[in-house]
Amino acid sequence: MKQSSLPLAALLAAVTAVPTLAQGRYDNIVQTEVLQGWDLPDGRRLAAVRLVLAPGWKTYWRAPGDAGIPPHFDWSRARNISAVGLNWPTPDVHVQNGMQSIGYTEQVVIPMHITPTKPGKPIRLRTKLSMGVCSDVCIPHEVSIDALLDSPDLSPTPAIVAALADMPYSADEADVQSVTCRLRPTNHGMQIEARIDLPHTGGTEVAVIESGVPDVWVSEAATTRSGNTVVAVSEMIHTEGGAFAIDRSNVRITILGGSYAVDVRGCTAG
Structure with a gap:
């Protein structure tokens, strides 16, 4: 499985390095703040976590690229929470040592739509974020977050509103006309060729494909444009080498352009 060895080996090396690299000067890389947010008419709470990174450091988006580690929230110790919907602002594309990663520098505000188990009762937002x-080194990092959301409020928080406004456009908002995906088997997994008919999003466009299948690694997409059509080609490989199936309705494609980004959910057979 030669094509998948580089990202998997990099991830394994990073995890192995945790005991030593996470000590000392690496302890204060990320500062966290919970933004209390406000109550929505449907009973949900819209809150957020602000991550402030030390100078020169960056962190990763939900689909981090070949060289990145995907973020993960563990909600097992939270209280009065039945569901959490994360809203990721538009990330930046970084290229370091010839490898592409996708994420954020300086700081990022991550809005959360929280559905309480018992509406109207305090919410214990307790989680570990992996x-x-x-920076000069890339390492896994973990932060603990613990806050009580117990003050009813209907006034929108400006920082959360700004983060929501910075999210990619939906397919409808971006005037996407059609999205097709062609799948074919490869020696190690499956190739996906996505074709998205939409207006130019500005500058150099980068497509990111997410398979919608756990433990399936997706390579950096070769992205080209012809007229009104973006073509993105990636290879998908199961991290344990097993077989897998793709449901096109669960495929997610994000086009990161110089002017704006577009979030496309699902595709049809090409």
């Missing part, structure tokens, strides 16, 4: 951070 994430990757990168």
Whole structure:
């Protein structure tokens, strides 16, 4: 499985390095703040976590690229929470040592739509965030978050509103006309060729494909444009080498352009 060895080996090396690299000067890479947010008419709470990175450091988006570590929230110790919907602002594309990663520098506000188990009762936002951070070295990092959301409020928080406004456009908002995906088997997994008919999003466009299948690694997409059509080609490989199936309705494609980004959910057979 030669094509998948580089990202998997990099991730394994980073995880192995945790006991030593996470000590000392690596302890204060990320500062966290919970933004209390406000109550929504449907009973949900819209809150957020602000991550402030030390100078020179970056962290990763939900689909981090070949060189990144995907963030993960563990909600097992939270209280009065039945569901959490994360809203990721538009990330930046970084190229370091010839490898592409996707994420954030300086700081990022991550809005959360929280559905309480018992509406109207306080919410204990207690979680561990496992994430990757990168500067001269790239390492896994973990932060603990614990806050009580107990003050009813209907006034929107400006920082959360700004983060929501910075999210990619939906397919409808971006005037996407059609999205098709062609799948074919490869020696190690499956190739996906996505074709998205949409207006130019500005500058150099980068497509990111997410398979919608756990433990399936997706390579950096070769992205080209012809007229009104973006073509993105990636290879998908199961991290344990097993077989897998793709449901096109669960495929997610994000086009990161110089002017704006577009979030496309699902595709049809090409």
